[in-house]
Amino acid sequence: MGKTPVMADVAKEAGVSHQTVSRVLNGHPNVRGETRTRVMAAIDKLGYRRNLTARALATRRSRTLGVVSFDTTLYGPASTVYGISQAARQAGYFVSIVSLKSIDRQHVRDAMAYLGDQGVDGIVVVAPQRAAAGVLADLPRGVPVVAVQGGGADGVPLVRVDHFEGGLAATRHLLELGHQTVWHVRGPTGWIEAEAREEGWRAALSAAGRRIPEPLQGDWSPAAGYRAGRILAEEGASAVFVSNDQMALGLLRAFTELGVDVPGRVSIVGFDDIPESEYFSPPLTTIRQDFAAVGRGSIEQLLRRIEGVETLPPLVVPPVLVVRGSTSGR
């Protein structure tokens, strides 16, 4: 008949028991070569595909990993999630993604419950906000979790880019070019990476014994960068480290509008290296994050965790300074 064949059908076709079919499918060693080929032929002939739902029920393993992320239309999260899913696929896992509009405790918890119900073997939480990190404390029943780009919690392995180091490198670069001090446009409060970048900036200035100007508050958007740019133009800033590339674009726009030459009068360093940055006017000097490495690392940590390894040191991915045309010496 026309319905999809099941294992029993294959078994009958090949003249063996369904269990032998299962053995062939699972690469069990103790199957005679001749039997194996016969089963394979039957599978081919019937166009059989194994029912993974039934398999998951029987094995209590779904071979599916869950990913919880915040706003996947942003370049950073999107790239991270992409890196994660590529790595998961490579490792033979399916991926189920929940993309949240806002990260508050309740939403993250719901998302994890949602994934837990679905029977995922583990969860990667892309939780760059402090609020989300808190949720990790009350883990769902027995599902291993890895936190990415965020704050860890007790017993939750962490994978992240070294944002502190990035802030440090960006600021040092500007100081080495001869700027007296470096201003900073930071990301929204509550974002761990924003805070770490700011700390790196402060550390670099402190180490060089320079004045630390009051940082300007941003929210990642170009609009916020634009506003900050207008203020900085008035302040007569000569060097600015901006916490992401989109805001840096806003600064560029503001400076262009006001006739302030970049990098002639002001040097700017961004963060992320979005694909557009290279074609800003001028091309943006920025800090590149290796999202693929973060993805691979998080899956690796998660799989280790699933296999029962207890504590894992946080995996920290180094960022890279990419020098382009938006920075120059005094």
Place this chain on the structure above:
Amino acid sequence: MGKTPVMADVAKEAGVSHQTVSRVLNGHPNVRGETRTRVMAAIDKLGYRRNLTARALATRRSRTLGVVSFDTTLYGPASTVYGISQAARQAGYFVSIVSLKSIDRQHVRDAMAYLGDQGVDGIVVVAPQRAAAGVLADLPRGVPVVAVQGGGADGVPLVRVDHFEGGLAATRHLLELGHQTVWHVRGPTGWIEAEAREEGWRAALSAAGRRIPEPLQGDWSPAAGYRAGRILAEEGASAVFVSNDQMALGLLRAFTELGVDVPGRVSIVGFDDIPESEYFSPPLTTIRQDFAAVGRGSIEQLLRRIEGVETLPPLVVPPVLVVRGSTSGR
């Protein structure tokens, strides 16, 4: 004991049969109110959560939808997928996403098999390339499919933005500003939306009886736009319709470098309205796509399809012209 409770545990706790628990959970009408509360209390007390894998096996419905998409780090696909998953969640479905690096027949087919094995109830294919559309012809066994932003196939419902109309509107806008003709930087061959935008551009020029210049070939990247920009500067183009905003950024960069004023000497219209466009220098006039509407529409069509509705007319979402600073009159 410490293991997760199953339905039978709840039943015992509430002093009913497991089937009654099932009835309560599924909102079956014929359950006495008092029984219902007793069961609910037991569920609460034990912290019971229903095993969706078992449910899926028994019902042969997973309440999960699959999404196949191309490069979700691009703004367009990312936004589309986001819209789709929001809409799916709203409708009470889980979403499983496969993000492909390249769309060729084989990859798309693999992805669909992968999702099919996982037992999804339906699949949304974000397939903007002609090659992908071909695959839809050989559907997987009985799983409903909806195509998004791409080319349809027989019997596959389609949801897309009206790219032709977008190209038309962009070109008309430039003609109305008094430009003699409009050049075009198109997207990569094989992309249906690129072709539709180009057709819209051609149609507008034809209708106005203007010369149709040879379109320049792009690949969506700012780098391609930059190359096109250098050529167009040489050609002395006064108006350009670029098939996406990233390439338009490349053009802006090229013109800035060459000292060609935008919009003084050249007017530019992009496509997509990425978040950055508003802060380009000058802010980019572009065609906005409503990705959320596409997402909602595709889920709606897919659910209809799952419920057995046979043929559905393609859903076409109108684009919107957003006028900013990159266009002006002659």
Place this chain on the structure above:
DNA sequence: CGAGGTATTGTTAGCGCTAACACATGGCGA
């Protein structure tokens, strides 16, 4: 030549849920 392996296959019993039917009640009209 028989005890004790070792490959190879089959049989049985679940995984946790829902569907379908069976079985009690109790109310109502004839």
Place this chain on the structure above:
DNA sequence: TCGCCATGTGTTAGCGCTAACAATACCTCG
């Protein structure tokens, strides 16, 4: 009073797979 039906609940069989054990056959070695 009896039969009939609606209402509520329990019982039984799966869904399609794997795990665990059982049952063969075939060796090997002393």
